Amino acid sequence: MGRALFDTGDFLAAARALACDQGPAAVTIDSVTQRLNAPKGSFYYRFASRDALLGELWLATVLAYQDGFVAAIDAGDGLAAALHTPAWARLHLDDARLLLLYSRHDFVQGDWPASLKRGVRDQAQRFEECLKRFARLAFGRVGPAQLRRATFVLAEVPLAAVKQHLERREPPPPLVDQLITTTYHAVVGGERTKLARRG
Amino acid sequence: MGRALFDTGDFLAAARALACDQGPAAVTIDSVTQRLNAPKGSFYYRFASRDALLGELWLATVLAYQDGFVAAIDAGDGLAAALHTPAWARLHLDDARLLLLYSRHDFVQGDWPASLKRGVRDQAQRFEECLKRFARLAFGRVGPAQLRRATFVLAEVPLAAVKQHLERREPPPPLVDQLITTTYHAVVGGERTKLARRG
DNA sequence: AACGGTCTAGACTAAATAGTCTACATCCGC
DNA sequence: GCGGATGTAGACTATTTAGTCTAGACCGTT
Numbered sequence A, B: 001m002g003r004a005l006f007d008t009g010d011f012l013a014a015a016r017a018l019a020c021d022q023g024p025a026a027v028t029i030d031s032v033t034q035r036l037n038a039p040k041g042s043f044y045y046r047f048a049s050r051d052a053l054l055g056e057l058w059l060a061t062v063l064a065y066q067d068g069f070v071a072a073i074d075a076g077d078g079l080a081a082a083l084h085t086p087a088w089a090r091l092h093l094d095d096a097r098l099l100l101l102y103s104r105h106d107f108v109q110g111d112w113p114a115s116l117k118r119g120v121r122d123q124a125q126r127f128e129e130c131l132k133r134f135a136r137l138a139f140g141r142v143g144p145a146q147l148r149r150a151t152f153v154l155a156e157v158p159l160a161a162v163k164q165h166l167e168r169r170e171p172p173p174p175l176v177d178q179l180i181t182t183t184y185h186a187v188v189g190g191e192r193t194k195l196a197r198r199g
Numbered sequence C: 001a002a003c004g005g006t007c008t009a010g011a012c013t014a015a016a017t018a019g020t021c022t023a024c025a026t027c028c029g030c
Numbered sequence D: 001g002c003g004g005a006t007g008t009a010g011a012c013t014a015t016t017t018a019g020t021c022t023a024g025a026c027c028g029t030t
Helices: A008-022 A029-036 A040-046 A050-074 A078-091 A093-101 A114-139 A144-167 A174-188 A190-198 B008-022 B029-036 B040-046 B050-074 B078-091 B093-101 B114-139 B144-167 B174-188 B190-198
Strands: none
Touching (some): A008 A029, A008 A040, A029 A040, A050 A078, A050 A114, A078 A093, A078 A114, A078 A174, A093 A144, A144 A174, A144 B144, A174 B144, A174 B174, B008 B029, B008 B040, B008 B050, B008 B093, B029 B040, B050 B093, B078 B093, B078 B114, B078 B174, B093 B144, B144 B174
């Protein structure tokens, strides 16, 4: 043979399929290369290590997820941000399973490859920023208690509501949005949000 | 040597310590026996397999957790059931980490040892029963939508609220109870619960 | 046509780990 | 004090897995 039969995208796609199906632990170099009928050498020609592969996979997925979340916060719409999780899960069921059913540490445990460290840091910071902006918007302050509430309402509750459906490989039903919305209004309270939306 | 230097409790305790510290995956036969300075033979004299060890550990923990939950439902107090998760986590931080930070499948993947299957089934059924009783109590019906709401308010939300604190090895702060309580009242609505409590 | 870079090909190494097996030490009942 | 039950002791096997390494095929360029 001779020229590029397998590129990084092929390996990432195979890894993604395996991880969606059986979890990140099932993404071994052998399982990935066998799926593509590729030799190990080709894999290690493209990726420095297994961590590099799984790290890239996770990072790409989390960034895709975050885009919509950030957009909702940018638009000053906290409820839309809370509902982004089920909405995105309906559009990208496989990616949502990857991202929401497993933790970051199921992909890369210990230190991350140097090439990805900045990406992970930036991603975490971008999310933190959103929480702060929302806290100011919804609660008028950005203290620890307000940040804790923001995390609950924008991240923890939507994730919890969606999880069992992802496990069953089914899109979250409308009832999930109802539960998230009810919780959102109860925790945030209507008034400040409306004011913030006007302004 | 000669007589019982290591019993099943020793192995379970060592496994528990390791799992609390570094997750169930760190519970290997070698790590457990080295921690006790026990030979492998002694371990396999007490347990049929690693799955038997981790299965027993998980089952004992989940049953201890469930007791308080079931008691609250028996008392007809849904809010207490929802708040049982943070309350129990404060009393048993290590056990809570074990149970709530990892899934059942992180302990035993694939089939469970035959000796534990009944226990796992009974445990799941007992929980299901609680959800049904609560659904009737709080919503007056036991349809799929009511069960879904019950799961959300009694299991998903409390777990989500508590998780980040368990990760940091800290007891859940009072704010967690506030968030769970607020959510509970928003989803259940005050009236029926009060009625049910009277009756 | 020769060359060098790009990539395939897969055998090989090393480490971790579950589980097996045989030998033997100690204790209790007789 | 003898013999079997109980349990220690740890070497050994088999498997899975990440990662290495060498050989060489194909390609465009000169």
